[in-house]
Amino acid sequence: MVGVLSSEHTATASAAGVHHGAVSQKSLIRLLVTLKWTLWKRSYRKNIGKLVGTILGGLYALGGLVGLVFAFLGATLWSGEGDLFPMIIRGLGALTVLLWFLIPVLAFGLDDTLDPRRFALFPRNGKELQPGLLAAAMLGLPSLFTLVALVIATAFEVLWLVLFGQGVGWIIAALVLLIPANLAGLALCLLLPRAWFAHSASRASSRSGRELGGIIGMLAMFAVIYGFSLGMQKVSEIDVDFVMRWLPTVIDVLTWTPFGALFAVPMDLAEGHMVPALLRLVIGAGTIALTWLWWRRSLDASLTSALTGDASSGTTKVSALVPRFVKPSAFGAMMGKSLRYWRRDTRYLAAIGIYPLIIVFLVAMGMMLPESRSMMLGMVVLMCGISGITLCNEIGFDGPSGWVNITANVPARANLLGRVAAMALLMVPPVIVISVAMPLLYGLPDLIPLVVLASLGTMGTGWGVSVAIGAILPYPASAPGTNPMKDKSASSTNAMLTMTIAMVAVFVPQIPTVGLAIWGLVVGSDLLLLVAGILSLAVGIVAFLVGLRIGVARLTSRYPDLFQKVRDFL
Numbered sequence: 314m315v316g317v318l319s320s321e322h323t324a325t326a327s328a329a330g331v332h333h334g335a336v337s338q339k340s341l342i343r344l345l346v347t348l349k350w351t352l353w354k355r356s357y358r359k360n361i362g363k364l365v366g367t368i369l370g371g372l373y374a375l376g377g378l379v380g381l382v383f384a385f386l387g388a389t390l391w392s393g394e395g396d397l398f399p400m401i402i403r404g405l406g407a408l409t410v411l412l413w414f415l416i417p418v419l420a421f422g423l424d425d426t427l428d429p430r431r432f433a434l435f436p437r438n439g440k441e442l443q444p445g446l447l448a449a450a451m452l453g454l455p456s457l458f459t460l461v462a463l464v465i466a467t468a469f470e471v472l473w474l475v476l477f478g479q480g481v482g483w484i485i486a487a488l489v490l491l492i493p494a495n496l497a498g499l500a501l502c503l504l505l506p507r508a509w510f511a512h513s514a515s516r517a518s519s520r521s522g523r524e525l526g527g528i529i530g531m532l533a534m535f536a537v538i539y540g541f542s543l544g545m546q547k548v549s550e551i552d553v554d555f556v557m558r559w560l561p562t563v564i565d566v567l568t569w570t571p572f573g574a575l576f577a578v579p580m581d582l583a584e585g586h587m588v589p590a591l592l593r594l595v596i597g598a599g600t601i602a603l604t605w606l607w608w609r610r611s612l613d614a615s616l617t618s619a620l621t622g623d624a625s626s627g628t629t630k631v632s633a634l635v636p637r638f639v640k641p642s643a644f645g646a647m648m649g650k651s652l653r654y655w656r657r658d659t660r661y662l663a664a665i666g667i668y669p670l671i672i673v674f675l676v677a678m679g680m681m682l683p684e685s686r687s688m689m690l691g692m693v694v695l696m697c698g699i700s701g702i703t704l705c706n707e708i709g710f711d712g713p714s715g716w717v718n719i720t721a722n723v724p725a726r727a728n729l730l731g732r733v734a735a736m737a738l739l740m741v742p743p744v745i746v747i748s749v750a751m752p753l754l755y756g757l758p759d760l761i762p763l764v765v766l767a768s769l770g771t772m773g774t775g776w777g778v779s780v781a782i783g784a785i786l787p788y789p790a791s792a793p794g795t796n797p798m799k800d801k802s803a804s805s806t807n808a809m810l811t812m813t814i815a816m817v818a819v820f821v822p823q824i825p826t827v828g829l830a831i832w833g834l835v836v837g838s839d840l841l842l843l844v845a846g847i848l849s850l851a852v853g854i855v856a857f858l859v860g861l862r863i864g865v866a867r868l869t870s871r872y873p874d875l876f877q878k879v880r881d882f883l
Contacts (some may be wrong), residue, residue, distance in 0.1 A: 338444060341437070345427065345445030349452045352426050367454065374458045381462060385469040389476065398473050399580040400564055402466060406498060406576025407567035409459065413502040414572070417509050429511050429615045439511075439612030443605070446612075450503045459502060467495050470579060479585045487582040490594075497597060498575040504604045511611035568593060571600035643723050647731025648738075655739055658793050660710060664703045665739065671696055672747055679755055686755040687834065690764050693751060697744055697768040698823075701775015702815040706808070707732050708787035708868075709879045719876060725868035729780045729861060736776070744768050759839055763830060766846030771823055773853030777860025778818040784867040786811045787875055792882035822852050 357364050388398040427446055429439075450456060470491055474484050568577040575597035581590035635645035636652065655661045672693070679689040707729075708715060718728060748765040752758055788807035826849040833841030868875070 338441070341441060342445040342448050345442070345449045346452065349427055349449035353452060356426075371454060374454070378458070378462060378465065381465055385465065389469055389473050398469070398477075399584065400561055402470060402580055403568050403573060403577045404560075404564040405466070407564065407570070407573025409462075410498065410502055410505070410572040410576075411567075413459075414505040414509070417506040429612050433616045437616075439609040439616065442612060443609060446507060447500075447503060450507055456503065460499065463495055463499055467491060470495075474579075474583050477583075479583060483582055483585050487579045490582060490590075491579040494575050494578045494594075494597070497601060501571075501575065501597070501601055501604065504601065504608060508604050508608035508611060511608055511615050569596070571596060574600070643727035644731050644734070647723065647728055648734045649731075651732045651735030652738070654710070655735060658710075660790065660793065665700075668696065668700060676751060676754065679751070683755075686757065687760075690751060690755070690757070690760060693747065693764065694767045694771055698771035698775045698819045699816075700740055700744075701772045702779050702812070702819060704732060704736060704776065704779035705783050705811055705815050706787055706790060707779070707783050708875055709783075709790045711879065712790065712792070712882045713880055715872075715876050715879065719872055725784075725865045725872070726861070728868065729784070729864050733776050733780065733857075733861075740772065741769070744772065760842065763833075763842040763846040766843075767823075767826065767830070767849040770826070770846070770849030770851070770853035771819065773850070774822055774856040775815075775819050777853075777857035778815050779860070780864035781860035781867075782811055782815050782818070784864040784871075784875065786814070787879050789879050789881060822856055823849060826852060 357367070384401065385398070388401055427449055429442065429446075432442060451460070471488065474487055474491075564573070567573040574593040578590050578594050578597070581587075581593065634649040634653075635641050636649050639645035639648055655665065675689045675692050675696075679686040711718070745765060745768075748768045749761055752760045752764055786807060788811060826845050829841060829845040829848060833839075833845055
């Protein structure tokens, strides 16, 4: 009976032109574009922060487009000779493609909305998905603004060709290739990040590799930001003549790379350079072809790897939970567990990994601006206080695993002290070294006692605030192994309230120390500076003991209630 019904159903479907499992390429493209549009709209629902950020970003982009129009007007109609315009087009074209590639490489927190791994259960391969994914990539503000900028550039290129072209034949040749070359450049802008996202997805089955990649990407992004900030400190000393002398050479080199070859082709033809135009056309076409193949292979690999699971390699060695230098106890177990968190968990690694970059930035600022050295030392003390409050959401980071502490009846004091001890073991030695090395490097050895004692004092205050607030206002966090750039907990009201209270609670008790230190610096009294450092350390000890007492009392009486708040990861 089932066979008869199946045969009749198949015959009916065949007569109606319906083929089960068969989706035309055109329909697949339309489906993927519709899916991208739906997901993009839904991402703004109940997400005021993203909506505001998008509006502000759009306004900045509109301002950039207006500035682009005026820059092109200045390089064509207003200048009278138009010699600078080809260099601007070549440079901006190469920069655009380069940014489209570097942003997803460096910013690991970015997601591909249509992650290829989500299509692993569907009977489609990379070759079938590519056209639809490329079309869907145009649905986004960066793509649309890039397209508008390209239209503006194309219009001014036509104007420049008419006004300053090197002969009718060359102008016609440039006009014929202008729109195809620019559209090919836009296609490369879309292809490069798609290929990179697919490549990242294909190797993301290794959890440790994904976590390491996220941290490296985040640190690289901050390094670029800090490097740019340092460079801006010396912007007034830049030799403009030197820059203008070397800028054409740099742009010319970029036009021989895959990033700038396509946008340079029309300008080469307009200037009568046939051979360079053909060579750059080959470079651009070859880049698109190779990127397309790379994307296809990565798509196929990610579709396959998504079905193999996300487990670790199983090569992790089993070791004792309690460190050898600690007596076996509940305190030792909590300390050992926290040390493992700091070593393995991306959320903890990201929190501690940013500090070396900040220290390098502060050292460089002090060396470049000698008058700011005292301020840089104060920033070191400030960073020590901030490092102390990274423990503010320890209960939230436990998430569902916090139930183990409740069922094992771990004493609240051991629970909190073990976490603080683990962080102290990691942070105190480098803080002491930095607090001694920076004043020596700056030629201010008389400030070493103040900086060392104040750093330890603010850090102790931060620990006290953390154990108290962490037991009063925990909030759900993202799961272990989550990319820190995609941690959704940071945008919650509880998170902002917790961190605001923690920042105030750390530095308000240290106000007398700050006043005494400023007095000592003004009058040049080493004794006052030493007293300020001792006072800061004493305040830190008292704040830690008070915070520990509050945290222990709260955790002892309300641990099950606190667990209910953080039992699920975001």
